[in-house]
Each structure stands twice: as C-alpha cells, then as structure tokens.
Amino acid sequence: MEIKDKIVVIRNNRIRQIIFVTIAITCFIPALISPPIALLLGIVIAQTVGHPYLHLNQKATHILLQASVVGLGFGMQVDKALETGKTSFLLTLTFLSFTLIFGYLLGKLLKIENKTSFLIAVGTAICGGSAIAAISPVIRVQEKQLSIALGTIFTLNAAALFIFPAVGHALDLSQLQFGIWSAIAIHDTSSVVGAANKYGPEALAIATTAKLGRALWIIPVAFLAAYLFKTNGPKVKIPWFIGLFVVAMLANSYIPSIHNYQHIFTSFAKTGLTLTLFLIGCGLSRKLIIEMGIKPLLQGIILWVIISLLSLGAVLYFF
DSSP states (O other), X not given: OHHHHHHHHHHHHHHHHHXXXXXXXXXXXXXXXXXXXXXXXXXXXXXXXXXXXXXXXXXXXHHHHHHHHHXXXXXXXXXXXXXXXXXXXHHHHHHHHHXXXXXXXXXXXXXXXXXXXXXXXXXXXXXXXXXXXXXXXXXXXXXXXXXXXXXXXXXXXXXXXXXHHHHHHHTTOOHHHHHHHHHHHOSSHHHHHHHHHHHOHHHHHHHXXXXXXXXXXXXXXXXXXXXXXXXXXXXXXXXXXXXXHXXXXXXXXXXXXXXXXXXXXXXXXXXXXXXXXXXXXXXXXXXXXXXXXXXXXXXXXXXXXXXXXXXXHHHHHHO
C-alpha cells in the first residue's frame, strides 16, 4: 500500500511539473500568452494542481524581474527618462508620503498588527513585493506577518493588471497619463510594466522609468522603519538592479552599436516579465490567500482604491 501511494505521489508530481514547465515555456511566445493571461494561468495552477517548485518561486521571481527590468533599459533614451523623472517626482513623493501616513492610520482603525499593517502600506506606497521583501528583515517580521502582507499586495497587484488598462481606455488616457498613473498607483514593478506594455510603447517607457524612481524610496523608508520599530536589523539592501537599468539606458543612448542588439534585449525583457507574472500567479496559493484574513485585505483594498482615484485625478488635472 505504501509503495502504491508513493508511486501515485511521484506520478502526480510529474504531471504537475509537466504542466508547469509547458506553460512556463509557452510564456516565451508572446503570440500565445500575454502578460495578463500568464498571470491568470499562474493563479489557476496555484488553485488547482499546485506549484511543483513553490520553495524556489520567490527567489526565481526576484531574479527574473530584476533581469527583465535591466533589459528594458536597452529600449530607452536618457533624455526622455530625465524628463519623465522630473515630471513624476513631486507626484511620487506626495502620494508615497500620503500612502504611508494614511496606511498607518487605517491599520490602527482596523486594529491590524503594527508590522503587518506597515508592510502593506509600504508595499502599496513603493513597489509591492520588492519593498516588502526589503523592509521585512529590517523590522524583523515573522513569517506569518510577511505572508499576509505579500498575499494582500499580490492579490491586488493581479487585479490591477486587468483593471488599469480597461480604465485607461475607457477614460481615453494618453500614453503619458497612463504611464505616470500606473507607475504611481500599481504596486509591483511587474504589473506596472505588464499593464503599461499592454497600453502602448510610450506608456511602457514612461511607466518603467517613473516606477524605478519610486522604487529608490525603499532606501530612506527602510531607515525610517528601523527608527520607528527601534530595531538593529540587517543593513538596508540597495536595489542595485536600478543602477544596471541606468547603465543599459546610457549604453542604448550613447553607443550606436548597441542598437543592433536592442531588439534582443527588449524582447527578452518583455517575455521575461510575462514569465515573472506567471510565477507570481503560481505563488498565490490557497494557503496564502487564507492566511491573509479580512482585515489586512480590507486595509490593502481601501488604501489602493483611494490612492488610485486620487492619483488618477492628479494625472488628469496636471497632464
């Protein structure tokens, strides 16, 4: 009986692996799987057969996302990036500050545990899972606190990938307006790039640059977190991939020979981000969703909806 059970387990695991690997490979064929569909397929996998390599998922997603963002740098120009940075800086700072303060007050109102509430606010304010991963060791969170925050942010992040392009088209937003709005209001870099890429090439360039500028706020916010929670945790990790993104952009702007290979780098980046979204979807297991609970999810939804509406109003007014 035990031998038969083991055979069944091995067979089921192989089937899960075959399904997972087949879809992952198909993510490299843009004509078959778009970023939103990749995310949806990942969620389906997580809720049905399960992720066969779940223990490797977070690290793989982290590395693949960073490599893909660097690849996007080869499709951008320095002058346009500087213009976007100047345009979005004040809006980013304003909404980041507002999100952290309002998120703190909302967490108190809903009586959510302090560190969990802070991680949800940080994930909404800066760059989703990347910000949570960077801040969590600084304030020494427990595994359950980390899981609840990540589950909340990734669930809303998945919704944003479908909602934002639809709203953008309904309101007839320009490429500039949509790029800045998505960079401010969508949590994670992967979904910002996925939504903007779906909207248009100019929106993609603007959103990526503005979003990476927003991601740099991880550093001062990490020091603020260490002070607020009175911790002497690990040193703050600097997001070095943003520096590599800048190097790639400089190379594309000032080294003409790079243009011969530009399409290779940018194609890899876009397909890499599609695979990243598939992996994120696969990570949204039933266990993670159950662990979230109502209150943290409610905090995340209220915070996100208010920031999205306010930033949309600001973008429509100023641009």
